[in-house]
Amino acid sequence: MKILMMPDSFKGSLSAKKAAKILEKGFREVFPSAVIDLLPVGDGGEGTLDALSQNISLKEEWQTVSGWDGQPFSMRYMHFQDQAFFEMADLVGLPMFSEEQRRPLELLTVGLGELILYLQENGIKKIYIGVGGSATVDGGIGLAAGLGYRFYDKKGNLLQPNGRSLSQIARIDETHVKELTAEIYAVTDVKNILCGETGASSIFGPQKGLKPEEIAVTDQSLRSVYSLIDQELVDVPGSGAGGGLAAGIIGFAGGKIVHGIDFVLDVLEFDQRSRDADFIIVGEGKMDQQSMAGKAPVGIAQRAPATAIVLAICGSVDQEIIDFSSYGITACFPIIGQPEDLNEAVEKAEINLERTSLNIARLIKNVRSKHFA
Secondary structure (H helix, E strand, O other): OEEEEEEOOEOOOEOHHHHHHHHHHHHHHHOOOOEEEEOOOOOOOOOHHHHHHOOOOOEEEEEEEEOOOOOEEEEEEEEEOOEEEEEOHHHHEHHHOOHHHOOOOOOOOHHHHHHHHHHHHOOOOEEEEEOOOEOOOOOOHHHHHHHOOEEEOOOOOEOOOOHHHHHHOOEEEOOOOOOOOOEEEEEEOOOOOOOOOOOHHHHHHHHHOOOHHHHHHHHHHHHHHHOOOOHHHHHOOOOOHHHHHHHHHHHHHOOEEEEHHHHHHHHOOHHHHOOOOOEEEEEOOEEOHHHHOOOHHHHHHHHOOOOOEEEEEEOEEOOOOOOOHHHOOOEEEEOOOOOOOHHHHHHOHHHHHHHHHHHHHHHHHHHHHHHOO
C-alpha cells in the first residue's frame, strides 16, 4: 500500500511538516509496512516556503528591507539556481498582529518591491511571491513604491504608499522606476478578483481588520486607482489575493498570476509521485467555502489519479459543506472530538490529529481485510 501525506498547515497550531509527521505516526501504527511519502504542501499562503523547502533543495537567506512600519526589517527568501521565492506573509502576515493591532490600511509593503530589486541585482531571473495570509489591503501600491513608483494627490502632495492613500491618488509617477528584467509571479491561494462583492475588500477585509464603513470605500478606491493603470485588472481571477498585491504584481511589475497549489504540485512532481498511490491524505485547519474555491486540499484532489482515494482530515469543517465528492474528496473528517473553544482546540491539535488518523487507518484496515477476505 502506498499513501501520500499532503496536509497544508493547520493555522495557529501545526505546520504542514508537523501535521504530515503526525498523520504518518497514526497510519504507521496500523500499516507498518506501507510506503508512506510525506509531501507537506502550501498553496501560496503562509507556510508555502517551508513546505517547499522540505521537498526541494532551497537555500534560505535574509535581506534587510523596509518593514511594515517603515523601520528596517530582516526579510526571508529562499533560492535555487536563478530562481527565488519569498512570502508576503513574512513581512505583513496576519498572525503577526493581534486583533487590536490590525490596521490593514496603515501597514506598508514597500519592502516587497525592495526585495525584488535586490534579487534581480543579484542575478535572480525568476521571482515567485506567495501572496496569501496578509494583513493589508493596499492594492499593491506598497510594492510599487519599493520599485520606485510615486503616488500624488490632486494638489501634488506625495502620498504614503498604503491602503489609506488609495482614495487620494490622482497621479502616478514612474520617473524613478527601475527596469525589471526578472520574471515576477504572484503565487495565489485564492481566485478572487480585485473589486466587487467577491473582491479583496469585501471578502478578506473584515478578517484583516477593515471596518464595515471602510469596505465599500476601499473597494471603490481600488477600482479608481486601477483605472489609472489598467482597469481590466480588477476582474482578473486571483487579482484580489494579498489585499490586491497580486493585481499590483501584474500592473506595476509586469508579472503574472499562478495558482498556488498547482504551482506547488508541479514543483513536487505530484503527477508522477501520485501515480501508484492508494490513498492521498489532505487537510488544513478549516475546510470552508474558501477551501472549495481551490485551496490546497481541493487542488490536490482535483489532480489526483482516479485510482487513488482522497481523504481530508481537518481541524474543523464548515457546517454548510455536506458533499465533498464533487470536489474529488471521498470523505472529510474533523479532528475535534468534543465541544471546546478555539484556544483549547489549538492546544489539543496534535493529540486530536493523531487520534483521528489512527482511527481512520483502523477503519481502512478493517474494510480492506473484509473486502479482500
